[in-house]
Amino acid sequence: MSIKVKELAKNFGQQKAVGGISFEAKPGRILGFLGPNGAGKSTTMKMLTGYLVPSSGDAEICGKSILTDELAVKRAIGYLPENTPLYLDMYVREFLSFVAQTYQIENLAHRVEEVIKQVGLTPEQHKKIGMLSKGYKQRIGLAQAIIHQPQVLILDEPTSGLDPNQLTDIRALIKNLGQDKTVILSTHIMQEVEAICDDVIIINKGKLVANASLAELKKTHASQSLEEIFKKLTLI
Amino acid sequence: MYAVFKRELFSFLNSLMAYITIGIFLLACALLLWFFPDTSILDYGYAELSSFFNLAPFLFMFLIPAITMRSFAEERREGTYVLLATRPLSDLQIILAKYFACVVLLFFALIPTLVYYYSIYELGYPKGNIDTGAVIGSYLGLFLLGKAFTAIGIFASSITKNQVIAFAVAVFLCFFTYSGFDSISKVFELQYLGTVLVNLGINEHYQSISRGVLDTRDLIYFISFVLLFLGLTKLAIGGRKW
16 A cells, blocks of 8 residues: 555645545555645645655555655655646756755666656657757656656646647556556646546545545446546535 | 755856855955055055954845855745655765755855965065964854855745845844944943843854854854754745745
8 A cells, every 4th residue: 555645634724625535555556645735736746755744643665654765755645736846957967866866866867867768758859858849848747757757646637738749659658667666647638537546535525535446436426428437426 | 965965066156146245245345455445455565364254244244145046936936846756865974965955055165265365475475474373264264154154045035936035134133233233242341131132133142253262152152053943944944834
């Protein structure tokens, strides 16, 4: 069991962003993390990656607690933050080497080369990040998340703002990565979930409203469209 | 941690900003020491560098905040801090990496001023008539003072998203800790509180090291000063309330 979330909660002052959610994610499966804007998806992901400290509750990543074993957890996770922040003044290779160095990866140059090929950055590899289009920036974001070969991938809206060709590429890449890793990805595109996810979690206003495999979810709600299920569960 | 340090330093060296601020610092130093008659060493007539070491802290008050202001403020504004915070690094390691990158840059800014020492050495009569011990002590003092100012600058940068605010806060705090305590202590002259206040200020310890006397009390003062401000930075960063 590589991700195990137990009653995780986060308050910002008076406001409850995430109110005690629990779920599990298994290796070799892709988990779609859905919910309307402001439901607490990004906050949950930020807590799992050790960026925010939870107000209460705990989560285990590969058997290590995010509260007590912070550094080991960070080493096991690859994270693509929302809006893909990057150092725009750095060159593609320079940035990826920098990221690789923070994980003290052996055989660094080789690994950077490999990742550049894997995400399809080869034609742009000598450019400055600031000069690249949104699609290529997104690929760099993905590259920096997988460079240390993490067991767990947490991707916050990995396909927002991509054109249809890039969408197919990135989805294929995520699907490929999901074969031996645990992947959590958040998205607003329901077709994407149907295309690549095995399990689905829906949260609304910081509360869990659905947690099942894609097929099960369709069966229990007697509906073929995920969109309808999503609306039914979150428009209450 | 070394990777972050290297990135910070290279991003300074790759940007024009660092060269311009250091260039302006050196230009101001040169003008004040060799051209403007009020502060000129040549008009002063003695072969010593004390006017440089009296002037440098005031130039540092602007140079150092200009170097440090972007370190955290920019990352907060661009949202890139998450790129560092989700690596297997502790907050303290990130702060130290940024701090030492700024200190190294400060060191680069100081190196060209060694020319002044050589000039005075050549100009002295007889040649070489300069108190080298005092110069070494003063440089050490200046470097420690620079480190203290850098810690202030890093802290100021961590409390805001706005680089201009970070700069202004850092300039004020540098000025206040350097000479503010001295001025306030004058109110309590000849009282115990007055002595305490003088000893809290940087100036007192800077002057003491500049005399060429290396007192452990002064060293401990500077080290705890730096630790205090880096500790405050850790508090400001730790909450991530942005």
